Amino acid sequence: MIDLVIVGGGAAGFFAANEVLRIKPNASVVILEKTGKVLAKVKISGGGRCNVTHNLLDFNELLKNYPRGELWLSEVFKKFSVKDTLNWFENKGVKIKAEPDGRMFPESNDSQTIIDALQKKVVGNQFELRTHSTVKNIIPQKGKFEVLLSENEKIVAKNVLISSGGSPTGNGLAYINSMQFEIVPPAPSLFTFNVKNHNWVDLMGLSVTKAKVRLIGTDLEFSGPVLITHWGFSGPAILKLSSFAARILQEKEYKFNFSIDWIPDSSIEEVQNKMINFQKEYPKKKPDQSPIFSIPKRLWERICKESGLSGYFNWAEAGNKKIQLASQLLKGTVFKAEGKTTYKEEFVTAGGISLKEINAETCEAKRYSGLFFAGEVMDVDGVTGGFNFQAAWSTGFVAATAISKRI
Numbered sequence: 132m133i134d135l136v137i138v139g140g141g142a143a144g145f146f147a148a149n150e151v152l153r154i155k156p157n158a159s160v161v162i163l164e165k166t167g168k169v170l171a172k173v174k175i176s177g178g179g180r181c182n183v184t185h186n187l188l189d190f191n192e193l194l195k196n197y198p199r200g201e202l203w204l205s206e207v208f209k210k211f212s213v214k215d216t217l218n219w220f221e222n223k224g225v226k227i228k229a230e231p232d233g234r235m236f237p238e239s240n241d242s243q244t245i246i247d248a249l250q251k252k253v254v255g256n257q258f259e260l261r262t263h264s265t266v267k268n269i270i271p272q273k274g275k276f277e278v279l280l281s282e283n284e285k286i287v288a289k290n291v292l293i294s295s296g297g298s299p300t301g302n303g304l305a306y307i308n309s310m311q312f313e314i315v316p317p318a319p320s321l322f323t324f325n326v327k328n329h330n331w332v333d334l335m336g337l338s339v340t341k342a343k344v345r346l347i348g349t350d351l352e353f354s355g356p357v358l359i360t361h362w363g364f365s366g367p368a369i370l371k372l373s374s375f376a377a378r379i380l381q382e383k384e385y386k387f388n389f390s391i392d393w394i395p396d397s398s399i400e401e402v403q404n405k406m407i408n409f410q411k412e413y414p415k416k417k418p419d420q421s422p423i424f425s426i427p428k429r430l431w432e433r434i435c436k437e438s439g440l441s442g443y444f445n446w447a448e449a450g451n452k453k454i455q456l457a458s459q460l461l462k463g464t465v466f467k468a469e470g471k472t473t474y475k476e477e478f479v480t481a482g483g484i485s486l487k488e489i490n491a492e493t494c495e496a497k498r499y500s501g502l503f504f505a506g507e508v509m510d511v512d513g514v515t516g517g518f519n520f521q522a523a524w525s526t527g528f529v530a531a532t533a534i535s536k537r538i
């Protein structure tokens with residue numbers, strides 16, 4: 132009987148294999164990977180640079196980046212958090228650097244460095260990696276599990292780690308149907324917003340360093356950079372909203388209204404007063420040629436155009452109504468989203484195995500002793516910026532520690 136079968140040769144599965152074999156070098160461990168390539172997502176992650184984790188050593192701040200699993204992960208991160216990730220990779224000879232926005236990458240700026248570290252260190256006497264091996268079923272028996280690859284092939288294992296990743300349709304979890312786990316329905320997360328008849332398209336490529344995006348009809352709002360694209364809006368603030376509102380937006384079939392506050396640090400009264408004061412001081416200037424706020428010039432021109440402040444007017448002629456309208460637009464231009472676009476750098480699936488089924492101390496199934504979970508297969512996901520890999524490393528570590536005790 133094999134000590135451990137790992138279903139899925141991704142980030143969480145490989146991390147766990149490393150840890151089990153570090154603690155128990157003589158353990159028999161098999162990774163079963165359905166495709167021909169392991170660690171495929173690590174390879175393409177972070178635009179090929181692999182955003183390994185996020186420079187957030189404060190435990191509570193870290194947790195705020197997980198729309199699903201925040202409370203549950205607090206137990207997991209107690210055992211393995213960002214600092215541990217950095218030490219872990221450093222011990223494998225991989226130096227990690229932080230970028231000003233907090234994202235952390237290997238110094239090489241090449242995801243292959245992370246793949247090499249995860250792969251070459253999996254050295255056990257009895258370690259086996261099998262690609263093109265799809266697990267079709269897992270049958271729990273007394274003190275062991277039968278892992279079925281096909282009708283004729285099965286592996287009997289004392290422990291099984293399910294690390295088969297997110298399943299966008301839910302079909303990817305059919306192989307564990309017989310155990311009747313509660314499964315939270317999938318929903319895509321981390322996407323950009325499409326705007327139909329996008330009449331701000333001429334501003335494509337324009338980015339605002341600090342804006343606040345609100346989902347109208349909810350109290351969800353996030354600050355950060357916003358980018359105008361040829362299909363709509365992107366940037367960290369949009370992605371964060373897509374993540375926290377993943378389920379609401381799915382229910383709305385991606386048809387929703389959102390607003391962008393271009394000057395989040397000032398109130399609407401302050402914005403309006405600033406314009407009125409400017410008007411008094413420079414009555415002869417043309418509004419669209421006299422940017423008042425620290426927003427890109429093209430954006431200011433656009434706001435002027437939308438509020439009727441452009442053209443032949445000078446400030447003296449601009450009436451209160453137009454100033455009021457410009458203030459409203461600056462503090463919340465409303466857009467109508469119709470559809471979403473996958474953000475190429477990182478996307479994940481919300482939903483998966485319900486956390487009610489899993490013990491956060493060990494990542495073991497509450498109803499099946501010897502069966503463990505790690506990574507995105509669970510109903511855990513984070514915003515963009517390295518948080519999803521951090522969850523994969525941490526849950527892989529916790530599961531591996533508990534598995535090792537059983538070997």
Ligand SMILES: Cc1cc2nc3c(=O)[nH]c(=O)nc-3n(C[C@H](O)[C@H](O)[C@H](O)COP(=O)(O)OP(=O)(O)OC[C@H]3O[C@@H](n4cnc5c(N)ncnc54)[C@H](O)[C@@H]3O)c2cc1C
Nearest residue numbers: 139141142143165176177182266296477506507517519520
């Ligand atoms: C384009 C892109 C870029 C990303 N960039 C980042 C980033 O920079 N930073 C970050 O934190 N996160 C990033 N993510 C998210 C991150 O990649 C995932 O959250 C992470 O890979 C999850 O790890 P995992 O091991 O749980 O699953 P995966 O890495 O998806 O691995 C699961 C593996 O299981 C295999 N498998 C599935 N079913 C079976 C089966 N029945 N039998 C055998 N094998 C099976 C799959 O083929 C796969 O290889 C990115 C995601 C994408 C799509």
